[in-house]
Amino acid sequence: MSSSTHILIAVLALGAFFLIVRLVRLKVLKAKYSILWLTVGSGLAIVSAVPQILDWAAERLDIWYQPTLFLLLGIGFLLLLCMHFSYELSRMENRIRTLVEEIALLKEKLEKEN
Amino acid sequence: MKTAAIVPAFNEAESLPDVLQEIKQAFPEHLIVVVDDGSTDGTSEIAKEFGCVCLSMPFNLGIGGALRLGFRYCNEKEIERAYQFDADGQHDPTQISLLLSGLQKADMVIGSRFSEENSYEVGRSRKTAMSFLRFLIRLSTGHKFTDTSSGFRAFNKPVIGLFSEEYPLEYMDSVEAILIAVKNGFNVREIPVQMRERSAGQPSNRNFRLIYYFLRLLIVIFVGSRRKTEGKA
Numbered sequence: 110m111s112s113s114t115h116i117l118i119a120v121l122a123l124g125a126f127f128l129i130v131r132l133v134r135l136k137v138l139k140a141k142y143s144i145l146w147l148t149v150g151s152g153l154a155i156v157s158a159v160p161q162i163l164d165w166a167a168e169r170l171d172i173w174y175q176p177t178l179f180l181l182l183g184i185g186f187l188l189l190l191c192m193h194f195s196y197e198l199s200r201m202e203n204r205i206r207t208l209v210e211e212i213a214l215l216k217e218k219l220e221k222e223n
Numbered sequence: 224m225k226t227a228a229i230v231p232a233f234n235e236a237e238s239l240p241d242v243l244q245e246i247k248q249a250f251p252e253h254l255i256v257v258v259d260d261g262s263t264d265g266t267s268e269i270a271k272e273f274g275c276v277c278l279s280m281p282f283n284l285g286i287g288g289a290l291r292l293g294f295r296y297c298n299e300k301e302i303e304r305a306y307q308f309d310a311d312g313q314h315d316p317t318q319i320s321l322l323l324s325g326l327q328k329a330d331m332v333i334g335s336r337f338s339e340e341n342s343y344e345v346g347r348s349r350k351t352a353m354s355f356l357r358f359l360i361r362l363s364t365g366h367k368f369t370d371t372s373s374g375f376r377a378f379n380k381p382v383i384g385l386f387s388e389e390y391p392l393e394y395m396d397s398v399e400a401i402l403i404a405v406k407n408g409f410n411v412r413e414i415p416v417q418m419r420e421r422s423a424g425q426p427s428n429r430n431f432r433l434i435y436y437f438l439r440l441l442i443v444i445f446v447g448s449r450r451k452t453e454g455k456a
Contacts, residue, residue, distance in 0.1 A: 206284060206392060210292045213258075213278040214299070220271075 118157035126150040149186070226253045226323070227302045229293035231286050232310035233260040236269055243273040245316040246308065256296055257310070258289040266310075286374075287396035291386065294378075298387035306377040314375045318416040322377045329412035331382045331404050333368065334375035336418040355437070356398055363444040364405040368413055371398045375416060382409055391443075395436050399443055 129146045132138040138146075156163055156179070167175040228246055232239055239257070246255055257270035261283035270277035278292055290307065297305045304326055308314050318334060325332035361367050374397060378386065385407055391399035404411050 206288055206291075209280050209282070209284060209288070210295055213280045213292055214296060217276060217278050217296075 115157055115160060118153060122150055122153035122157055125153065225301065225303045226250070227297050227300075227305045228253050228255045228308050228319075229290065229297065229305055230255060230257045230270075230275075230308050230310050231260060231289035231293065232257055232262060232266045232270070233283060233286075233289070234262045234264045234266060235310035236262070236264040236266050238312040239266060239269050239310050240273070242308070242310055242312055242314075243270070243275060246319075247273065249316045250319065254300075254302065256293050258293045260284060260286070260289040285392065285394065285396075287390060287392040287394075290396065291390035291392060294383050294386040294390055295388075297383050301380075302383060303380050304377060305383055307374055309374050313419050315417050315419055318375070318418075321414065321416060322375065325412055325414045326377055326379050328410075330379050330409040331401075331411045332377040333370065333373050333401070333411065333413045334377075334416035334418075335368075335370035335373055335413045336375075336416065356440070359437075359440060359444055360398065360401060363402060366405065366411065368401060368411075370413065371401060373397070375418070385409070393439065395440060398440060402443060 126147070129138065129143055129150060133140065133143040163179060164175050167173075167178040170178065172178050228250075230239075230242065230246075235242075243255060243257070246253065255270075255273070255275040257267070257275045257277050259267040259270065259277060259279035261280050267277045267279040276296070278296060280289070280292065293307075294305070304323065306319060306322055308316075308319075314334075322332055322334045356371055357368060360371055382404060385404065386400065389403055389407075390396065391403065393399075401411055
């Protein structure tokens with residue numbers, strides 16, 4: 110990889126890192142997600158600092174064009190993340206429904222008592 | 224025997240008074256549970272005026288959610304049998320005792336409108352869609368149902384208990400509910416009943432949603448329907 114690519118990745122990784130820390134400190138991002146994103150950020154930082162890791166790994170996996178490995182991992186990670194979010198969304202929707210039911214039942218009970 | 228009518232209502236202020244009046248007149252001993260699915264037209268006020276139990280949800284959850292709440296209420300109050308009754312006036316109260324009598328031989332009774340003795344006309348695409356659904360349900364349950372979308376149904380206590388937790392919440396709940404009941408070992412029967420034309424409102428099935436329907440139902444049928452519901456999660 111060329112040095113300008115390094116610099117770009119390094120800047121992006123650093124930017125992501127500070128953004129995550131800021132979001133956690135503002136309490137907008139839950140801690141479990143901050144850990145996830147911080148891991149991703151550090152991974153990016155390591156790869157940009159020591160690009161030989163990527164080259165070495167690509168070589169071991171018989172990948173001729175090294176950035177492909179990077180893209181492959183990135184896309185795989187994003188897909189997994191999307192699946193996780195779908196799961197979380199479904200669970201939250203179910204919880205909201207149950208809450209709505211509970212509210213309606215409580216409201217009825219309350220009105221009957223008054 | 225403690226009997227309850229579950230009436231899901233979403234903006235049905237126009238037709239609801241007649242419906243409630245008719246049920247009360249025919250069966251004063253039945254507990255009427257109106258589930259107001261986030262209506263904005265005073266539906267719940269009408270239900271209260273008539274002295275019904277009114278469960279009002281803060282926003283619209285769809286008919287599946289409304290029904291599940293109705294079942295949950297009946298389950299908590301230890302109702303022994305319940306029937307589902309539409310608020311739009313398409314169901315005929317004179318058919319209620321016929322429906323309930325079916326519970327002597329089954330756990331869940333569906334009042335079917337597609338029988339020889341009445342002539343209810345439906346559109347062609349809906350007809351095709353429904354015959355496909357019937358086929359799928361026959362395939363997965365081994366039983367034949369002629370009117371899987373009928374909302375005129377009666378349930379005994381164990382089925383109320385099941386549906387209070389497992390009633391399908393998404394669109395096409397009526398079909399999925401049959402599948403869930405059958406797969407949980409309940410005896411579901413269909414009996415022919417008279418129905419009226421809808422007095423107000425639009426039929427809820429729309430063509431462009433049918434494809435989505437079928438895909439979802441296919442998944443429900445073939446991936447297995449013993450799905451966990453949140454409450455316990």
